[in-house]
Amino acid sequence: MIRVLLADDQALVRGGFRSILEGQPDIEVVGEAADGGEAVVAALTGDPDVVVMDIRMPRVDGIEATRRLLADGRSRARVLILTTFDHDEYVYEALRAGASGFLLKTAPPRQLADAIRTVAAGEALLAPEITRLLIEDYVRRPRPSAAAPAGLNQLTPRELEVLVMIARGLSNAEIGAALFLSEPTIKTHVTHVLAKLTLRDRVQAVVFAYECGLIRPGGS
Numbered sequence: 001m002i003r004v005l006l007a008d009d010q011a012l013v014r015g016g017f018r019s020i021l022e023g024q025p026d027i028e029v030v031g032e033a034a035d036g037g038e039a040v041v042a043a044l045t046g047d048p049d050v051v052v053m054d055i056r057m058p059r060v061d062g063i064e065a066t067r068r069l070l071a072d073g074r075s076r077a078r079v080l081i082l083t084t085f086d087h088d089e090y091v092y093e094a095l096r097a098g099a100s101g102f103l104l105k106t107a108p109p110r111q112l113a114d115a116i117r118t119v120a121a122g123e124a125l126l127a128p129e130i131t132r133l134l135i136e137d138y139v140r141r142p143r144p145s146a147a148a149p150a151g152l153n154q155l156t157p158r159e160l161e162v163l164v165m166i167a168r169g170l171s172n173a174e175i176g177a178a179l180f181l182s183e184p185t186i187k188t189h190v191t192h193v194l195a196k197l198t199l200r201d202r203v204q205a206v207v208f209a210y211e212c213g214l215i216r217p218g219g220s
Contacts, residue, residue, distance in 0.1 A: 002120045005031045005048040007039035007065065008082070009057040013105075017052065020109045027113060036065025043069055043077050049120045052112075055083045055094055055102075063094045070098035070200075078119045078201075095203050123202065151196040152212065159196070160214075162189045166202055167209035 004027055006014045014032050021027045031046045033039035036053075037060040043051050051069070055062040066079045081094045081102035094102065100119045103111065155163065158179075165175045176186045190202070199205050209215050 002027045002050060002116060003030045003046075003048045004028065004116060005033065005039065005042055005046060005051045005077070007033040007036065007042075007051060007057070007062070008054040009034050010054075013054070017112065020112055021116070024113045027116060036060030036062055036068075039065045040068050043075050047075075048077050050116050051077050051079045052116065053079050053081050053099070055081050063097055066094055066099050067097040078122075080115055080119045095207055098200055099203065100201050101203055151198060154196045155193060159189055159193050162186065163193050163205060163209055164214055166190065166193070167206045167215045169206075 004021060006017050006029060008014050008017070011034070018029050018032075021029050030048055031042045033042045035057045039051060039053060039062075040060070042048075053062040053066060057065075060068075062081055066081070069075050069077065069079065078100040079094075079098065081099045082105055083102055084105050100123075101115070103115045107115075161179070162175060165178065170178070172183050172186045172190065175181075176183045179186070190205075193199075194201065194205060197205070197208060199208060
């Protein structure tokens with residue numbers, strides 16, 4: 001059973017999400033929060049698997065809440081960010097804070113449950129048509145303070161190739177087809193890449209690749 005915490009400042013929205021999820025046999029809503037501060041406390045005490053986090057909330061927003069929740073490793077929860085606009089200027093910062101992906105509030109209801117399952121399984125929710133566009137928008141000017149972890153030099157040529165393909169939004173199956181390797185083999189390579197670079201998941205791998213210049217917006 002996937003334990004879910006809903007964080008949104010609108011009670012009606014939380015109620016709508018709860019109604020959608022209560023019909024899922026493998027998902028249980030274990031708590032709600034009206035702002036980011038409440039979400040952090042509820043996540044630390046309720047131990048959810050996934051926090052569905054609105055990005056815009058009063059007092060403590062979803063970005064800061066994600067940062068607080070994931071910064072020191074006290075919570076094992078994964079964060080699924082909700083946003084109203086696909087060009088929301090805060091989404092990239094939420095990904096950098098450690099969120100495992102994001103979903104538009106305008107998405108069909110069935111996608112919420114699927115997104116939660118994806119994130120709970122340890123994968124990142126990378127919708128190419130949205131996530132790639134956002135990353136391209138907000139990583140055009142590299143941050144001077146962004147230094148590549150030493151682990152980059154530990155990657156094998158094959159692992160570096162896999163990292164670039166992850167950054168392009170390819171799934172394990174697509175990477176395997178491109179490299180003529182089995183999907184389990186690609187999964188092993190991805191695991192090694194994340195471990196060597198001390199990255200939480202594929203989202204952070206995408207951000208890392210752009211910030212280090214391994215792949216550039218609109219190009220390769």
